[in-house]
Amino acid sequence: xxxxxxxxxxxxxxxxxxxxxxxxxxxxxxxxxxxxxxxxxxxxxxxxxxxxxxxxxxxxxxxxxxxxxxxxxxxxxxxxxxxxxxxxxxxxxxxxxxxxxxxxxxxxxxxxxxxxxxxxxxxxxxxxxxxxxxxxxxxxxxxxxxxxxxxxxxxxxxxxxxxxxxxxxxxxxxxxxxxxxxxxxxxxxxxxxxxxxxxxxxxxxxxxxxxxxxxxxxxxxxxxxxxxxxxxxxxxxxxxxxxxxx
Numbered sequence: 001x002x003x004x005x006x007x008x009x010x011x012x013x014x015x016x017x018x019x020x021x022x023x024x025x026x027x028x029x030x031x032x033x034x035x036x037x038x039x040x041x042x043x044x045x046x047x048x049x050x051x052x053x054x055x056x057x058x059x060x061x062x063x064x065x066x067x068x069x070x071x072x073x074x075x076x077x078x079x080x081x082x083x084x085x086x087x088x089x090x091x092x093x094x095x096x097x098x099x100x101x102x103x104x105x106x107x108x109x110x111x112x113x114x115x116x117x118x119x120x121x122x123x124x125x126x127x128x129x130x131x132x133x134x135x136x137x138x139x140x141x142x143x144x145x146x147x148x149x150x151x152x153x154x155x156x157x158x159x160x161x162x163x164x165x166x167x168x169x170x171x172x173x174x175x176x177x178x179x180x181x182x183x184x185x186x187x188x189x190x191x192x193x194x195x196x197x198x199x200x201x202x203x204x205x206x207x208x209x210x211x212x213x214x215x216x217x218x219x220x221x222x223x224x225x226x227x228x229x230x231x232x233x234x235x236x237x238x239x240x241x242x243x244x245x246x
Contacts (some may be wrong), residue, residue, distance in 0.1 A: 016096075020103035020220060028167045029104050030160075031097050032113035036128035038088035042081070043129075049084025055091050093130070106220075111169055112180040117152055120145040188212060198243030200246045207245065214238055 004011050018024070041048035042220035056064035071083050078086065101110045115133035118124065123145035135141040136153040137160055145153070149184070169177055192215065193208040201207070215238075222231045 009041040016103050022107050028108050029110045033093045034128045035116040037093040037130045038085040040129035049081040052084035068128045109179045111130040
């Protein structure tokens with residue numbers, strides 16, 4: 001539900017693939033998520049988080065259990081339902097938003113945010129749900145807001161207006177907000193270096209850059225073309241090369 005349908009006429013490819021190939025080149029983008037997007041599912045169906053493991057299986061197959069354990073380790077205070085909501089939030093909103101911005105960042109500045117502020121008048125366990133950022137942007141349903149919440153609302157609206165009128169959400173009197181692509185590339189490179197070390201390859205900046213470039217190109221190919229077979233074949237060759245570097 002609520003996802004683009006490829007009919008060959010109105011949409012011939014997915015939005016992320018279109019952005020990756022430059023369909024919106026030169027157009028800046030702001031996109032973000034709330035801290036507990038899928039928490040809203042539990043309002044209509046308290047059993048919604050029970051679907052999380054099946055979602056992991058559909059994406060990771062036999063590795064679903066390892067991914068669940070990673071979430072549990074990162075969220076030690078969370079119960080099973082909260083872990084399930086975190087997984088559903090990432091699958092439905094967090095990961096697609098990151099992929100969309102990564103695709104567009106090749107062609108224009110992009111900014112990413114996560115909204116963690118409590119909702120005015122709502123208990124703590126009912127905050128951060130899908131759409132929780134909207135009242136702050138539009139200054140609606142803020143009658144019970146605290147002074148701090150009103151201040152955040154004002155700053156968000158000022159940044160959004162600046163973005164609409166100038167193409168950047170930055171203002172001289174506010175903290176700088178760096179485009180998402182500026183730090184994402186370095187984070188991915190650092191993660192690549194760490195992964196190489198974990199499999200027994202000595203840290204080497206040149207090799208890290210080479211592997212990162214190869215993976216980045218394969219991701220772009222997969223997003224733009226979607227040829228799973230070619231991508232898997234190329235990954236197999238990359239694994240062979242790296243096996244020789246141990």
